[in-house]
Ligand SMILES: Cc1cc2nc3c(=O)[nH]c(=O)nc-3n(C[C@H](O)[C@H](O)[C@H](O)COP(=O)(O)OP(=O)(O)OC[C@H]3O[C@@H](n4cnc5c(N)ncnc54)[C@H](O)[C@@H]3O)c2cc1C
């Protein structure tokens with residue numbers, strides 16, 4: 001099962017096995033990783049599942065689509081070039097080892 | 108110490124418990140829920156759930172691990188039957204003593220006195236169990252009547268239509284979603300439903316549901332026309348679950364009365380979410396709201412208060428609804444507005460309706476205009492002013508148009 005590495009703002013690291021097809025958001029919320037609120041449950045409405053994807057992974061992800069792009073414009077913490085909404089990243093075998101950083105706040 | 112007992116396991120319950128812990132509450136926390144699942148996301152139930160293949164686990168707001176880590180003891184299938192003044196909650200699964208009590212019981216589908224609602228095939232949607240029951244029927248159903256053109260009725264109608272089921276919506280009010288959106292959005296949505304082949308009758312209620320062998324056969328509308336259907340969805344709003352604390356004098360027909368920190372009149376008893384009626388700082392008046400945002404933010408304030416901390420809930424109210432390819436998002440309240448400006452293109456299905464009080468934006472209703480919505484969530488919180496005419500210029504980002 002692909003492993004996803006979550007780094008919290010406080011510097012704690014969580015390594016979670018996430019089944020393929022699940023989102024990076026669900027990988028965190030289902031295993032008690034703090035800091036990803038995901039208030040809308042992945043329906044692309046809330047922007048409280050913001051993460052920074054480690055640079056070396058950023059290009060391996062599917063591109064940001066229009067709605068995600070617009071939601072990212074107003075995240076609670078600064079949008080950077082590697083900002084993504086974790087509910088829009090579906091885990092695949094190719095993403096085994098993906099590292100994401102969780103911002104300080106989501107709202 | 109008996110600790111905190113929370114009655115209701117959903118957004119408000121979860122956030123109340125989490126906030127209490129965050130603010131240092133160290134006593135035991137027990138969460139009683141009459142459902143068979145850990146708190147889960149309700150919005151998908153009327154949206155993707157019926158047409159997709161999402162499983163229960165992907166609906167859970169937090170997995171089991173979270174409750175273990177936070178030491179929140181969730182008791183499933185435990186309906187609270189009574190609250191005793193001496194500090195006990197009575198359930199069939201035991202009696203739970205409390206020092207602090209959180210009432211986060213939400214709402215249930217409202218019932219209306221129409222003959223035939225007890226027939227097999229008359230359903231409503233509030234819980235995951237309801238959604239599973241509806242999903243199980245969908246294969247066999249050919250024609251559905253939806254009673255109520257609120258957002259749940261419309262979302263369900265879109266889900267059914269997508270599955271090739273004939274849908275007819277009966278809305279007694281003159282327009283859809285009249286309680287939560289302005290006329291421009293209602294008009295637009297009504298047209299979109301018509302273009303998807305959904306029969307939508309505004310200003311038309313139902314008089315009776317007719318049965319055959321105990322099963323739904325037809326609905327008869329208030330103009331005495333008969334419509335053969337094999338399922339009827341009652342989606343006429345929600346009633347707050349206040350019965351538990353009514354004997355204590357803490358609730359009336361509006362909901363469980365709370366202050367800005369979620370305190371009821373009884374020391375140690377708090378309430379939040381869909382069942383609570385109290386001050387909304389943004390609106391400047393008391394109200395009861397039914398939204399994920401409200402349940403979450405109210406419960407955070409109540410959880411903080413339970414832990415002896417302060418969390419000011421001055422959040423800007425927001426809401427969303429997905430119907431066909433329309434992402435509707437609302438922020439703020441239309442009330443008090445004296446001017447309306449449309450930004451974007453109604454023809455292209457990507458626009459926002461801005462409601463202003465003079466030069467201040469009080470509400471933004473967006474259709475597939477996510478960026479207006481999210482900018483609005485920040486903007487409406489701050490004192491600001493904008494030249495209403497400038498809002499029409501979509502080449503300039505909203506945040507660059509407004510001076511705060
Ligand atoms: C189909 C559907 C779609 C929705 N879509 C959206 C949307 O798109 N956006 C949005 O913002 N909001 C939406 N909502 C509204 C949103 O889900 C609610 O505002 C939110 O769930 C309120 O949370 P709550 O914790 O206050 O109450 P609820 O979610 O109603 O939870 C209350 C819980 O308490 C339990 N309970 C009640 N009485 C007792 C008792 N005596 N003992 C034990 N347990 C009890 C109930 O079974 C329930 O589990 C939707 C609601 C539904 C039903």
Ligand code: FES
Pocket residue numbers: 025038039040041042043044045046047048049085086087088
């Ligand atoms: S969970 Fe709401 S946008 Fe990702």
